[in-house]
Amino acid sequence: MITLSHYLFLSMILFALGVTGLMVRRNAIILLMSVELMLNAANLAVVAFARFRPAPASADNGMVLVFMVMAVAAAEVAIGLAILLNLYRQRRTVNADELNVLKG
């Protein structure tokens, strides 16, 4: 039987993969994709909770939350890619390790 635990574990694994990607990868565009992975993990958790919770009244609430997260994720990617493009024009690289003018 597929239970809430199954979905939450999957969501947890995806979230952890996203965090790991952000920590260990240095290519800026992959960092951006890792963030998307984290947001998707959260969305999956919300939808699973909405389905498995005993009280059904809250379902729409969760779905609107997920929908808003999707909309914001799209906006965030647009801004992120613009920042990246600008960075690339300045440096000809998108490797996060080569960004060391500010000393960290």
Next chain:
Amino acid sequence: MNNFAVPILGIQGIMPELLLSLAAVLILLLEMTAGDREGHGALSLSVAGLILAFIATFGADGKQVFSSLLVNDNLSALLDRVFLMAAFLVTLVSRPYLANYGLAKGEFFVLLLLATVGMMVMGAAMDFITMFLGLEMLSLSLYVLAGFFKKDVLSGEAAFKYFILGAFATGFLVFGMAFVFGALGTTNFAAMAHTLSAGSPPFPSVPTLLFGLALILAGLGFKISLVPFHTWVPDVYTGAPTPVTALIATGSKAAGFAALVRIFMITFPGSFQFWGAAFWWLALLTMIVGNLFALVQVEIKRMFAYSSVANGGYLAMAFLSHSDVGIKALLFYLFAYTFMTVGVFGVVSLAGRRERLLISEYAGLSRENPFLAAVMSLFLLSLAGMPGTAGFFGKFYLFAGAVRSGYLGLALVGILTTILSFYYYLRVIVYMYMRESEMPREALELAGSGRTALVLAAAGVLILGCFPNLIWISIEQVF
């Protein structure tokens, strides 16, 4: 489809936000049609929008609008005033600063206004959905503003670092919201508090709720730069255009604290035994680390970055006080902090055609422009907590609140680190007045709007320092 209920609109409840958005749209139109190259039109429209929005905040009636997604109470009105004041001062400083670099474009002011709208929505949010949208509006605008100097390598790098760490924090926040939603079945703060007080336990168990709250605290902790989530602060504050740094340090931080207040102090006061300890450690670490690192900096923006981190620690102390005392002290300090922080960053923005980045470059400023040196000293003394300035009462209320709730040790650490901070704040004053500049510079001219901003900020610091009751009266009305 037959029961399509028309929602009750609460237009009057979002009047300040609407006015600012309208001003932003007008600036865009002006930019498109008239080609406002020096930014004077954008500045006037921004100022008009901000002043009208400020007046509109006095219409707060305590009602919840838009199906309880937003609340229009005294707390949100006061927070709105903090945000609007920060945005107003930053706008005034920005035009001469940007004109200096030939970049006084309308888009800068548009994004600044939209960031302010985001802050205001966050301060009024009674629901995770609105809080999240406000936060993202604020963050997305600030990412772009941080990278506004496209030819500047520092600015581009600051925008990138701010974006990646901000998006990372958003991920944590959303994941935390998912679990809190799962535990309580709603994203509405009032409904959550109601569920808990009605005695129905979180689903499936209490730890789900606490796990979610911990993730939310981490996500918002990034935004308000509590240690250990502060690593982005020095780089971003240094690389971003200085007026933008001022807005990140004040408005954005105040909005983050507003969200924390709404979630932790107002919605989940009953779980204090769980999150109280977290705030204790965060406040302690933030005060110590912020002040110690500020001591050893040689670049002025980097020093103020760490000083801003340290101030976040003092603000976090408010969460340990009893909620009404804590919120009042927090609000007072937010007002004081906004004036003095926008003040110092304003002076840094305007002290010279080329920015002075090192503290030692401030030698001899008192000769070049006595006014700048004088207001800078005032802001620095206020940050250090000198009696007679806003910073003194702000810190006094925060520490007193902590002592009254029995956190004597934490208050003591606060006082000790404040004494420590005297050293690095006074060092700048010593440079300005007692050291001679190695290469003499000509006298500095200040643009009108920049001077106005600094005079207003200085007046704010002095008024709050000498007559704290003036603002305290409206803060008392929060509860």
Next chain:
Amino acid sequence: MMLNALYFWFFGTLAAVCGLGVVLSRHPMHSAISLVGTMIAIAALFLQLHSEFLAYAQIIVYTGAVMVLIVFTISLLNLRQTAGNPMCPSRWWGVVFVALLLLVFSAYQLIDKSHGFAGPARPSVPPDYGQVPTVARSLFTTYLFPFEFVAVLLTAAVIGATVLARQDPEQHPTEQEEQK
């Protein structure tokens, strides 16, 4: 019931494996394609959870808009993995943190005595649960403000992206000279 479990395991594994692909691929384009796989798998799981509207939105917004944008940028910048190790072993504290998070959560689920985690889903859902009209209705009534506010947010994002991404010719004489 069996079919349900198979469906979950198939798409769940797909999502996790593709997620791993995002993190481990050397070339950004491979990461992007893996991410598309994850998103489609998650959309399939949304369907299993009776959230039709979100499944469609997931496909349209993520694979349709977000991923196209990312893939476009990768090809535009012609990004390749630069020389050297794509992983950064000095950040092990991050990985340790993630592992700890997972461990704590698993342990907690195992010792949790309430049956919420291991219990079955609600036996019956309303027939319109998660359908497009249901979500649309609440978006235009209860959640009207967020819906309108997202429009402002997207406007801000468009302005911001334009500000950063466009090249203003009059301000960069050096670049124009380069092109000549």
